[in-house]
Amino acid sequence: xxxxxxxxxxxxxxxxxxxxxxxxxxxxxxxxxxxxxxxxxxxxxxxxxxxxxxxxxxxxxxxxxxxxxxxxxxxxxxxxxxxxxxxxxxxxxxxxxxxxxxxxxxxxxxxxxxxxxxxxxxxxxxxxxxxxxxxxxxxxxxxxxxxxxxxxxxxxxxxxxxxxxxxxxxxxxxxxxxxxxxxxxxxxxxxxxxxxxxxxxxxxxxxxxxxxxxxxxxxxxxxxxxxxxxxxxxxxxxxxxxxxxxxxxxxxxxxxxxxxxxxxxxxxxxxxxxxxxxxxxxxxxxxxxxxxxxxxxxxxxxxxxxxxxxxxxxxxxxxxxxxxxxxxxxxxxxxxxxxxxxxxxxxxxxxxxxxxxxxxxxxxxxxxxxxxxxxxxxxxxxxxxx
Numbered sequence: 001x002x003x004x005x006x007x008x009x010x011x012x013x014x015x016x017x018x019x020x021x022x023x024x025x026x027x028x029x030x031x032x033x034x035x036x037x038x039x040x041x042x043x044x045x046x047x048x049x050x051x052x053x054x055x056x057x058x059x060x061x062x063x064x065x066x067x068x069x070x071x072x073x074x075x076x077x078x079x080x081x082x083x084x085x086x087x088x089x090x091x092x093x094x095x096x097x098x099x100x101x102x103x104x105x106x107x108x109x110x111x112x113x114x115x116x117x118x119x120x121x122x123x124x125x126x127x128x129x130x131x132x133x134x135x136x137x138x139x140x141x142x143x144x145x146x147x148x149x150x151x152x153x154x155x156x157x158x159x160x161x162x163x164x165x166x167x168x169x170x171x172x173x174x175x176x177x178x179x180x181x182x183x184x185x186x187x188x189x190x191x192x193x194x195x196x197x198x199x200x201x202x203x204x205x206x207x208x209x210x211x212x213x214x215x216x217x218x219x220x221x222x223x224x225x226x227x228x229x230x231x232x233x234x235x236x237x238x239x240x241x242x243x244x245x246x247x248x249x250x251x252x253x254x255x256x257x258x259x260x261x262x263x264x265x266x267x268x269x270x271x272x273x274x275x276x277x278x279x280x281x282x283x284x285x286x287x288x289x290x291x292x293x294x295x296x297x298x299x300x301x302x303x304x305x306x307x308x309x310x311x312x313x314x315x316x317x318x319x320x321x322x323x324x325x326x327x328x329x330x331x332x333x334x335x336x337x338x339x340x341x342x343x344x345x346x347x348x349x350x351x352x353x354x355x356x357x358x359x360x361x362x363x364x365x366x367x368x369x370x371x372x373x374x375x376x377x378x379x380x381x382x383x384x385x386x
Contacts, residue, residue, distance in 0.1 A: 002028065006035040024055075030063040033070075042070035046079065059086075061098055068101040072108035080105040084118075093122075100128050107136030127161055135167035143175030162194050169203035173210055181207045198224070202231045209239025214248055230259040234266070241269045246282075249273045264295040 005014035018024070018032050029052045036045035049067050052059065059067070064083055071080035084102050092098055099122050106115035119125075119133045130153045137146035150168050153160065160168075165188045172181035185204050188194045201224050208217035217239060221228050233255040240249035249270045256266040267290050274282040302313050313320065320326070 002031050002035075006031065011035055011039055011041075024057070026057055026060050026063070029057055030060060030066070033063050034066040037066035037069045037073075040073070042073040045070040046074070046076065061092060061095055064098060065101050068098075068105045072105040075109050077106070077109035077111055080109060094124070096122070096124060096126050096129065100126070100132050103129070103132050103136065107132070107139060110140075112136060112140055112142070125158075127158060127164065130158055131161070131164045131167055134164060134171065138167050138171035138174055141174045143171040143177055146171035147177070147180065160192065162188075162197060162200070165192075165194060166199055166203060169200060169207065173203055173207035176211055178207060178211045178213070198226060198229055198232065201228075202235055205232055206235040206239070209235055210242065212243050214239055214243060214245055218248065228255070230256060230263075233259065237266060237269050241273050244273060244276055246270075246273050246277060246279070261293070262295065264290060267295065 002014045002017055005011070005017065014035060015032065018028060021028060029048065033045050033048050033052070036042070036048065045066060049059070049063070049070075052063070064087065068080060068083055071077070071083070080102070083105075087093065087095075087098055087102065099118060103115045103118050106112070106118065115133065115136050119129065122129060130149070134146045134149050134153075137143070137149065146168060150160070150164070153164075165184060168184050169181055172178070172184065181204065185196070185200065188196065188200070201220060205217045205220055208214070208220065214236075217236060221232055221236065224232075233252045237249055237252035237256060240246070240252060253266055253270050256263065260266060267286055271283050271286050274280075274286065311320065
């Protein structure tokens with residue numbers, strides 16, 4: 001019954017039935033934990049898992065997979081490490097799915113070094129193992145490491161799949177390896193006979209857009225064998241915003257309005273293009289259009305794990321008692337990034353900065369003083385600070 005409610009999308013009924021059960025076994029707990037993890041409610045998944053521990057129910061591999069997913073979503077590296085140690089104690093290291101999930105958890109929590117240690121320690125690896133590690137390098141802007149691992153995979157006669165190529169193309173995009181990205185896009189078809197999906201085109205358009213090859217990116221959209229989706233036009237809009245191409249931004253926005261009429265973020269990106277060009281009349285007109293359509297900015301949100309406690313932040317929320325220290329850290333990071341020639345993390349010149357910029361960045365652990373450790377989300381191009 002619980003599983004039926006979950007599959008029908010009625011998680012509230014599933015939880016209600018779970019709570020009134022006179023007896024629960026490991027399958028009962030695992031079903032609810034997995035449901036919350038799959039429905040992208042990681043806080044609830046962790047809460048149920050902790051209750052499971054209190055009641056002395058030992059989790060099985062399926063439950064651990066869901067918990068690791070939730071830990072990655074929340075950046076809860078401490079709990080993730082506990083699960084890792086539990087897997088080692090229970091001699092579950094040969095469970096490739098579990099080890100893959102541990103690698104993914106460490107990557108999402110910013111612990112790339114530990115992810116590599118787990119990867120190298122695995123006696124057996126599946127294509128998912130290789131792909132997860134390549135994608136992890138890509139997520140943190142380690143494009144050369146991602147490409148190097150891909151080449152090592154080829155040398156060990158492991159055939160990449162379409163998801164592997166998504167990871168490689170993403171890695172090339174993050175660090176501007178434009179020629180290499182083009183080569184892999186062609187190799188995928190010519191050597192491995194993998195037909196590109198819309199996601200592969202999206203990676204290429206993102207790569208070209210970041211590199212400033214806007215006409216080539218626009219041409220690729222035109223030449224695709226299928227209709228461009230919102231992700232494709234969103235990549236073009238982001239590229240237009242990066243390089244200040246208002247005309248391309250307007251074209252992309254027209255398609256996005258048709259595909260995502262209620263997404264206010266698209267309007268904000270175009271508004272920032274106008275603002276950078278000091279076209280304030282166009283900014284006001286766009287805001288009026290948003291108001292007429294009943295759109296408003298959805299506050300961005302992010303969460304961090306400090307000493308096992310998850311703190312959630314929303315845009316423009318100044319209620320956290322440590323906000324002053326956090327702002328000091330962000331200003332220091334900004335200064336350091338500028339000193340090495342990188343772009344600023346905190347936009348300063350825009351009239352209306354997009355909300356929730358924390359959401360777009362990779363996890364980074366920053367030590368403020370001897371007893372105050374925070375996890376922030378910073379650009380993958382930024383250097384790791386311990």
